[in-house]
Amino acid sequence: MTDKVGVTGTSQEQTATHSVSPSLNPFAGSDPSISEISTVERAMNTSIEHGLSTAEAQKRLEKFGPNALASKPKDPAWKRFLAQFQDPLVYLLLAATVISFIAWIIERSTNPAGAEPLPFDCIVIVLILIVNAVLGYIQENRAEAAVEALAQMATPQTTVLRDGRVSTIATADVVPGDVLILGEGDTVSADGRLFAAASLRIAEASLTGESLPVAKKIATLDSVKSLGDRTNMVFNGTSITQGTGRAIVTATGMDTQVGKIADMLSQADEEATPLEKEMDNVSRILGIAVVAIAVVVLAALWLLEGFTSIEDVIESLLLAVSLAVAAVPEGLATILTVVLALGVQRMAKHNAIVKKLSSVETLGSASVICSDKTGTLTRNEMTVETVITPSGEVKLTGTGYAPHGVLVNIDGSEVSAASSLRGEVVKALAAGSLANNAELRQSQSGDDKGQWEIVGDPTEASVLVAARKIHAMENYQGIERVAEIPFTSERKMQTVIARDTSDADAMTAFAKGAPDVLLSHCSYIEVNGQIRELTDEDRSNILSQVERLSSQAYRTLGQAYRPLNVIRLADIEGIEHDSQGQVHDISEQDDVIERQFIWLGMVGIIDPPRTEVRDSIAEAHRAGIRTIMITGDHPLTAARIASDLGIIDEELAQRTGRRALTGDQLDAMSDDEFNQAVTEVSVYARVAPEHKLRIVNALQSQGNIVAMTGDGVNDAPAVKSADIGVAMGITGTEVTKESAKMILADDNFSTIVAAVQEGRVIFDNIRKFLRYLLSSNVGEVFTVFFGVVLAGALGISDPSSTGVTVPLLATQLLWINLLTDAAPALAMGVDGQTDDVMGRAPRKMSDRVIDRAMWMDIAFIGIVMAAVTLIGIDLYLPGGLVTDDAIHGLTHAQALTEARTMGFTILVFAQLFNALASRSATQSAFKGLFSNMWLWGAIALSIVLQLAVIYIPVLNTAFGTTPLDPHQWLEAMGLAAAVLVLSEIYKLIVRVFTNREK
Template sequence: MTVERVVTPSGEVSITGTGYAPVGQMVGVDGSDVSEAVRAEVLSTLVAGTLANDGDLRENNGKWEIVGDPTEVSLIVAARKSKADKATERFTRVAEVPFTSERKRMAIIAKDNTEGGNLTVFAKGAPDVLLSFCSRIAFGNQVRPLTDGDRQDILADVERLSSEAYRTLGEAYRPLETASLAAVPGIRANAAGEVSDIAEQSDVIENDLIWCGMVGIIDPPRTEVRDAVAEAHSAGIRTVMITGDHPLTAARIASDLGIIAKDGKALTGDQLDALTTDEKFDKATSEVSVYARVAPEHKLKIVESLQRQGNIAAMTGDGVNDAPAVKSADIGVAMGITGTEVTKESAKMILADDNFSTIVAAVREGRGIFDNIRKFLRYLLSSNVGEVFTVFGGVILAGVLGITQPESTGVTLPLLATQLLWINLLTDAAPALAMGVDPQNEDVMNRKPRKLTDHMIDRDMWIDIAFIGIIMAAVTLIGMDMHLAGGLFTDRSVDAMGHDAQMVEARTMGFTILVFAQLFNAIASRSHLQSAFVGLFSNKWLWGAIGLSIVLQLLVIYVPFLNGPFGTTPLSPLAWVECICLAAFVLIASEIYKAIMRAIDKELSR
């Protein structure tokens, strides 16, 4: 945050320089020199803003570090740029009425060590609020009564700066003309003349103040925030801005960020208080995305209203007053840098860098992880369903497909137990693990949020699993049938190699087709609707896993001492062509299914 403008009764100046390094100077708005009268008013304004301040600016190894609220530190920086900080050194703080979001102002009482120890009140706060406690105004070195015309001029300046996205803070002071706080008219002191409850007597010191000016603080949004808001919108996430700033400032910043349209308005806390029923309040929160001049209870009511409407509400906060709303939200997010311990304890998540775009990045990452879990489940379940259907179909249709053993009265299984174990423990495992590190799909942030009632495996996914499983079983059994006598797809008879040898060859075919069908399924399972050919080679781990599975399958087929335990035999080049073509039909069928589903979704979205 940077103080760029200071508006006083006699004029307006610019403070050059950006950031928290106290490098800059006071110049006219048009770059001209500043008159002595305006300079004196600016110095008074910055002195008040620096004294009524709990922040600090420190230099550490050539770098400037801020302590406390960035808004307050920006006033200290402006004072140092304008050499107003020298004037603050003669004052010592003796009492304070702290800032609260309800009061929207703070005041301190300081002893002037050069004027016999006389006390002075310095105050800062929201200009429209602080102005109501002022009865006088300082022009140069003169003080006169504050007129209605003066008030209108000041409020007009507030609106002008606010419409330009400046945050405004008013400054005022009041000499108490006594060195004893207990001697101030109206102050209650104990028998020893001590005043310990000054905050409860704020009405005594925060009146008859002298208006000296206000500052315009620019807090430009980070360049990545606008993109993050747009990305959140495309993901079906509505961004709501709740602030204590002036409504015009809030609306301008929200407009610059893309939260609302250029002509959008902000709803104030007072306007929220006028909504006396839940129905009216819910209607307002469903339509309005910017709230200004709000109190902590308004934040809580907004969160509860959004939840009543069936929304999942995430609330960010840093101050103690934000804690109730952060705790009530479905996802409470505390600021890791500026957040208080109370807010951090109330939150479910702590934002380490205090950056809104990190929240959107977390949503993207979360969706990617959720997608990968579904990919993992889709791949394993569809592959296992394919194995089950293969065995079940092979047993039921054994006579039709020729999966029989002469002189055997028992059931002849299409695949051996060792083959199924090999598939499940080795060739399945590597691609399944690679699914866990699959890159995010391109459309991950272009989807609507899921409902709380949605299941991990929904109806569409079960249909997908069953469909792929059936295709996988079908191509496996067809491949076996083509190498068996008496099958549906071949007129082959028992030749010189004998029935047992034919069965071994057919099982090797079925075994290999099922393995390769599952590898093609791994490629297809990377997205529910998006084509498998989008980002085909983006997951190097998956291709490594596929390569490993192919090598393992070749070992089982071509290493002689493994042929016996796994019931395999070497395949001819033509047999390999048949295996690959039949297995690839899983990917082809999946692409056709996805294309149909995309067309249906597109039609429904019109």
């Protein structure tokens, strides 16, 4: 269904073939606004009457390329795959692989009979690296696919003149020389020179920051003007709010003004996120620790025993490999990628598209959210809430563009259908609907089928919706438009002359506009159906009501009418016309028409806040996140909406005497005053792009992690400068989406808060698996380190032989990492919310992902893990601390295999118990013990695989293990469980001290 005011006509263009030779774009580097349209037409080899031919357009498309902003060339698949290896942890493992391979070659040359037929250690490590790289590559591709899916949600279309006919083509197929057909609601798809315009107004805020639509004319400019003053030009990415026009395309793609800004933005370097920095730091610490420990151990062996043969060197190098394998959590990079990618997918389901995986953690750390007002905090659906007529004031229920609502009195009671007040409201809304160029309709296709939508100016459309709610147009079905005196920023009013087809002898002029302006054209007022002269008292009362509504942040619009008792326009007294009765341009004769109007009333219009946003802002405040509104709207409107949503700290505003600041006020401040204002004021109105950027920079200098929303090109610098730039998926320009790290598919502030919560959960999960992985790997390092240093005391080394003997084999350590690092850590990475993540303050920029308390926790668990493992080994070795010189009559080599199997098994199960303990740094592992069934599944899988290594003969040979008896399992489980028991005691102590401090 469609509600449309005015007469629309379709002119049938004559089919013609216009062939022109391809040429380079003559206006690629100049300004066509100062050239006559005939000059532009010739230069572009086109025709304003017929446009380009299809064949010529295809040639130009091949020459100039698609009409789209250029994006960074996508790296080839092989390059993106190799990038997975660019990590310090990977470098360590590659170094260990090289050392192991050299040791294998040396051993093959000196002891061929005793050497392994293949370098199994090298092969296993390389396979693990390849598996990690494949997983990382797959997950990053999935994240990229989510962003690409958003871009392909809809293919933009453009109306052009081709072969003399009006055609609709893909926006990407528009070429220089095309003739654009422009109408209300269209988005301009390229830069062009206007040659026809009728009441054409274009919203260029996305490009220039100008809040009001710009009136366009076809006259040639006398000199080069700034972008906002090129009134005979249209620009890519802007939108038409009123009128119609035609333009010759002079620039497409990256040659447009939007493209030039996009090109400048592409030169800026992006800073690494806090998570990326922290992971680099962890990798660096691990690398230094591994090298330091290896050097210390090797130096100790050289000083205590000396290297007397090549075998000693080989054994020492293998020890270094073992330490490297034990220290490096090979799956860390992959697990981090998978956890972030899964988080990205969950966010995408809730309309938050994250472009870069590591940005998830930054979002979870946000301490300030700077948000635009329109469409993000509000519905971006102008709504008539109040109507004031000469007899009184009423309210209209319902928000948005769906025409559902009722007329109620101030006390909330419904207005009687027979009341004179209702009749006045009906007449006022009808006049406002007739003097209107907007369109209200229901979508006929897509996911939004059946949803109400508008075409044209939202303020005008709000009057159509209000009239539809109370059926105000039922008595005006026979009205047809005859002429129009359009709205301009100078006139601030619009008049439409219409004829009632049922009464051909009369015409009526309907007008709407700024109440104070419209009132100056009125001589009469209609009260209770009676028309009388408008008195000074009437004028004073109306203007005071306008002031009252404005103070309440309403946008006001007055309505009036004037009967014209004539059959033809030429019959109106004072109208200029020729001898045949042809009226001269009626829009130039407003002084004759727009007088002696009858005042009907006015409406109060507001863009209502989203109903869910207030709760989201309250939740953000509870999480210690400050919300700041930055808008180009009026300060009163901004403050009213901000107050309704709970953005303004009323106590602070009362103390400082400032509820909102404007761009002019910010300009008048010194740097110190500005920084102080940013800490106190949360609403900024009538601001320019440079103000937004300055606010973001000031907040960041104060130690905040800032999320900044934006939709227009002018928002792009601030969005890119913010720690987490957020672009609007519906209203956002392509340039802003390119600059942002996250895109809101629904343009809703509540989605940002939900994404922050998800980001915090993900960050908690990252800390969980980091605590688990690092404590487990530290346990392995301590096991190898102390196993070597105390080898003689523990009975690990054989007194009758020479050389170095390690407590666990390199392949066993690698198996432990593969077995316990991958599945359990990944399960913890997708853990649900175990704590009230929104009940704590955001993480500061100076806070580390792995802080001092976490390092202490890691070291404690690592020491316990190493202790129980070495105790288990010692129990089964002759010459140990608690054993005799002989055990079960086994040789030292057999006993060492059995002891290693015990230590191997204890370390595996100690890490599985550690997985349960690591879900929280303070909460007991038994709280919500079975809430994460993925973790239990991972533990079960690890147990099954460990049993296979112990009981399958082939794997016994590969990993140097031997089957265990039931009593050995009891001993192993008892020692391994000590990790969980001691962890619970440690957490209890932490909770007690934490509560005391509180």
